[in-house]
Amino acid sequence: xxxxxxxxxxxxxxxxxxxxxxxxxxxxxxxxxxxxxxxxxxxxxxxxxxxxxxxxxxxxxxxxxxxxxxxxxxxxxxxxxxxxxxxxxxxxxxxxxxxxxxxxxxxxxxxxxxxxxxxxxxxxxxxxxxxxxxxxxxxxxxxxxxxxxxxxxxxxxxxxxxxxxxxxxxxxxxxxxxxxxxxxxxxxxxxxxxxxxxxxxxxxxxxxxxxxxxxxxxxxxxxxxxxxxxxxxxxxxxxxxxxxxxxxxxxxxxxxxxxxxxxxxxxxxxxxxxxxxxxxxxxxxxxxxxxxxxxxxxxxxxxxxxxxxxxxxxxxxxxxxxxxxxxxxxxxxxxxxxxxxxxxxxxxxxxxxxxxxxxxxxxxxxxxxxxxxxxxxxxxxxxxxxxxxxxxxxxxxxxxxxxxxxxxxxxxxxxxxxxxxxxxxxxxxxxxxxxxxxxxxxxxxxxxxxxxxxxxxxxxxxxxxxxxxxxxxxxxxxxxxxxxxxxxxxxxxxxxxxxxxxxxxxxxxxxxxxxxxxxxxxxxxxxxxxxxxxxxxxxxxxxxxxxxxx
Ligand SMILES: *[C@@H]1O[C@H](CO)[C@@H](O)[C@H](O)[C@H]1NC(C)=O
Ligand SMILES: *[C@@H]1O[C@H](CO)[C@@H](O)[C@H](O)[C@H]1NC(C)=O
Ligand SMILES: *[C@@H]1O[C@H](CO)[C@@H](O)[C@H](O)[C@H]1NC(C)=O
Ligand SMILES: *[C@@H]1O[C@H](CO)[C@@H](O)[C@H](O)[C@H]1NC(C)=O
Ligand SMILES: *[C@@H]1O[C@H](CO)[C@@H](O)[C@H](O)[C@H]1NC(C)=O
Ligand SMILES: *[C@@H]1O[C@H](CO)[C@@H](O)[C@H](O)[C@H]1NC(C)=O
Ligand SMILES: *[C@@H]1O[C@H](CO)[C@@H](O)[C@H](O)[C@H]1NC(C)=O
Ligand SMILES: *[C@@H]1O[C@H](CO)[C@@H](O)[C@H](O)[C@H]1NC(C)=O
Ligand SMILES: *[C@@H]1O[C@H](CO)[C@@H](O)[C@H](O)[C@H]1NC(C)=O
Ligand SMILES: *[C@@H]1O[C@H](CO)[C@@H](O)[C@H](O)[C@H]1NC(C)=O
Ligand SMILES: *[C@@H]1O[C@H](CO)[C@@H](O)[C@H](O)[C@H]1NC(C)=O
Ligand SMILES: *[C@@H]1O[C@H](CO)[C@@H](O)[C@H](O)[C@H]1NC(C)=O
Numbered sequence: 001x002x003x004x005x006x007x008x009x010x011x012x013x014x015x016x017x018x019x020x021x022x023x024x025x026x027x028x029x030x031x032x033x034x035x036x037x038x039x040x041x042x043x044x045x046x047x048x049x050x051x052x053x054x055x056x057x058x059x060x061x062x063x064x065x066x067x068x069x070x071x072x073x074x075x076x077x078x079x080x081x082x083x084x085x086x087x088x089x090x091x092x093x094x095x096x097x098x099x100x101x102x103x104x105x106x107x108x109x110x111x112x113x114x115x116x117x118x119x120x121x122x123x124x125x126x127x128x129x130x131x132x133x134x135x136x137x138x139x140x141x142x143x144x145x146x147x148x149x150x151x152x153x154x155x156x157x158x159x160x161x162x163x164x165x166x167x168x169x170x171x172x173x174x175x176x177x178x179x180x181x182x183x184x185x186x187x188x189x190x191x192x193x194x195x196x197x198x199x200x201x202x203x204x205x206x207x208x209x210x211x212x213x214x215x216x217x218x219x220x221x222x223x224x225x226x227x228x229x230x231x232x233x234x235x236x237x238x239x240x241x242x243x244x245x246x247x248x249x250x251x252x253x254x255x256x257x258x259x260x261x262x263x264x265x266x267x268x269x270x271x272x273x274x275x276x277x278x279x280x281x282x283x284x285x286x287x288x289x290x291x292x293x294x295x296x297x298x299x300x301x302x303x304x305x306x307x308x309x310x311x312x313x314x315x316x317x318x319x320x321x322x323x324x325x326x327x328x329x330x331x332x333x334x335x336x337x338x339x340x341x342x343x344x345x346x347x348x349x350x351x352x353x354x355x356x357x358x359x360x361x362x363x364x365x366x367x368x369x370x371x372x373x374x375x376x377x378x379x380x381x382x383x384x385x386x387x388x389x390x391x392x393x394x395x396x397x398x399x400x401x402x403x404x405x406x407x408x409x410x411x412x413x414x415x416x417x418x419x420x421x422x423x424x425x426x427x428x429x430x431x432x433x434x435x436x437x438x439x440x441x442x443x444x445x446x447x448x449x450x451x452x453x454x455x456x457x458x459x460x461x462x463x464x465x466x467x468x469x470x471x472x473x474x475x476x477x478x479x480x481x482x483x484x485x486x487x488x489x490x491x492x493x494x495x496x497x498x499x500x501x502x503x504x505x506x507x508x509x510x511x512x513x514x515x516x517x518x519x520x521x522x523x524x525x526x527x528x529x530x531x532x533x534x535x536x537x538x539x540x541x542x543x544x545x546x547x548x549x550x
Pocket of ligand 7: 100371
């Protein structure tokens with residue numbers, strides 16, 4: 001993250017009396033009104049509050065941090081969190097956990113700044129199963145968080161360790177572990193590289209457009225190995241790098257490859273924030289991109305700083321979650337009237353696939369959406385050139401998953417027709433819509449017909465072009481969740497993530513198909529998703545989170 005926080009820090013400093021900050025103490029320093037040891041409470045009942053996407057109980061959230069899956073299958077999501085205001089600043093690590101990545105339980109804030117001019121900026125976490133760090137003599141589930149400590153003087157890479165599985169952290173006594181005397185050096189992401197039995201860190205020299213690669217035997221002593229400098233789109237800063245080894249589908253050359261994901265902000269091609277990625281090879285010290293192309297991870301504007309869960313073996317598809325917002329407008333989004341700003345993307349499963357013409361592409365498929373399904377609302381395996389309409393006003397979550405498959409395609413002459421979707425408000429007529437042409441491969445999304453809010457940077461129409469790979473099907477699917485929509489073409493060969501803000505809740509969906517080739521058929525389904533947050537609320541509508549075990 002990068003906004004200037006200076007004015008906030010000045011305001012906060014004025015609030016604070018002098019306090020002794022123990023660098024080594026358990027991370028519980030807190031300003032007035034920031035709870036320690038219990039989660040921040042929230043009300044998730046507002047009409048713009050997503051029900052199967054993560055959003056903070058109250059206050060402001062940005063980048064996902066520290067994501068790991070533990071040995072019990074619990075996914076841990078930390079996040080850049082300002083618990084004292086609904087704009088960026090005063091960065092803490094908020095924390096939530098999930099078993100299915102759709103139902104989240106809020107946990108107590110995990111890492112606090114040690115004083116008024118500190119910010120706990122973005123970073124990652126790993127389970128130090130072999131106790132390489134020495135922090136965990138008697139356990140295999142010790143967690144080390146590696147994060148950027150931001151102060152007015154510099155950004156350093158610091159670590160903190162947790163002996164209780166990631167709920168509370170103690171800052172390492174001899175921080176920082178890397179100091180390059182820079183104010184623009186941040187967002188460390190660490191992975192274990194078995195080839196050299198070393199921890200590997202990718203970290204951004206943000207304004208020099210370089211990703212530094214460091215190695216360490218113990219997460220404490222780091223050696224600079226190489227830089228990956230000025231590749232692809234620069235924007236005005238590189239942030240939040242990830243290096244991850246994923247399987248490659250449809251290639252005779254590779255079983256797996258590494259992906260280096262780099263977020264750029266500001267200066268994304270659609271304005272503001274976006275992420276690009278490079279498929280390539282990694283040998284323990286150097287990353288080499290397979291080619292010179294910059295590949296963009298999302299064709300809309302609300303997907304930044306995504307992080308991959310650590311703890312997933314290289315032979316499995318990897319899972320990421322991104323921040324579904326954009327620095328161009330995140331601080332002024334209208335959800336402040338519901339007490340929060342920003343949501344995360346849904347969980348996405350990733351692998352590389354050889355696509356026609358363009359070659360290697362990172363597929364981003366919705367991760368096991370069936371885990372979030374409450375009930376089927378409509379299904380028609382032979383819709384043909386027809387229209388499916390569902391009134392989902394009675395669905396408590398107002399969140400849906402839908403799919404449309406065109407099957408029976410043959411050669412390129414069979415690529416005809418289009419599939420569209422519209423989610424609308426039966427009271428105001430507001431809507432969000434999109435679709436795909438089987439004929440050209442184009443896919444589009446239009447969020448420009450919600451009336452609750454507008455902003456010059458909140459551009460509204462997005463598109464991309466997919467490629468038919470000859471296997472007989474063309475698919476579009478997605479999730480709509482009150483104020484966020486995610487669209488997946490061909491199982492995630494293209495993905496769009498967009499927030500939108502209707503004045504009244506959307507409650508009608510229409511999926512229509514026209515002009516298919518006579519060999520083709522359309523199969524369409526719509527499912528209601530759980531109200532995963534409302535289900536946790538007490539009679540007053542308060543979601544308290546895990547008040548027992550932290
Ligand atoms: C680890 O276990 C040993 C033996 O039970 C004990 O003496 C020691 O205090 C423990 N260390 C920690 C850090 O818990
Ligand atoms: C700080 O923590 C380290 C272990 O991380 C320990 O060796 C040291 O004694 C601690 N220092 C204080 C002052 O608690
Ligand atoms: C650190 O950076 C500052 C500002 O660029 C410079 O004045 C100072 O000499 C640097 N310190 C070291 C130890 O390199
Ligand atoms: C732990 O140690 C085992 C045995 O040496 C090794 O195979 C594995 O890669 C190590 N994993 C980590 C995360 O340290
Ligand atoms: C890596 O990049 C940083 C930032 O540009 C630079 O300070 C450093 O000297 C580079 N290291 C090497 C070995 O090129
Ligand atoms: C890793 O790749 C770099 C750059 O190609 C090369 O200089 C280095 O020798 C390689 N290291 C190993 C262990 O192969
Ligand atoms: C999908 O989620 C359901 C419900 O949580 C679970 O039973 C199932 O095992 C999951 N499937 C996969 C492939 O993870
Ligand atoms: C499916 O759609 C077709 C064409 O629109 C319609 O004729 C048929 O009755 C529908 N089937 C079901 C099960 O709704
Ligand atoms: C065909 O390809 C599409 C998109 O690449 C994919 O979603 C679908 O699962 C594939 N179908 C089969 C039968 O392989
Ligand atoms: C989808 O919308 C486009 C743009 O309005 C239109 O040209 C196309 O005919 C529509 N297709 C369907 C199936 O409604
Ligand atoms: C869909 O309409 C096209 C003409 O636009 C026609 O050729 C095709 O047979 C129709 N498909 C079905 C399943 O009715
Ligand atoms: C669409 O195709 C996918 C992949 O083959 C399949 O899993 C899914 O059930 C299909 N959905 C519908 C609505 O037919």
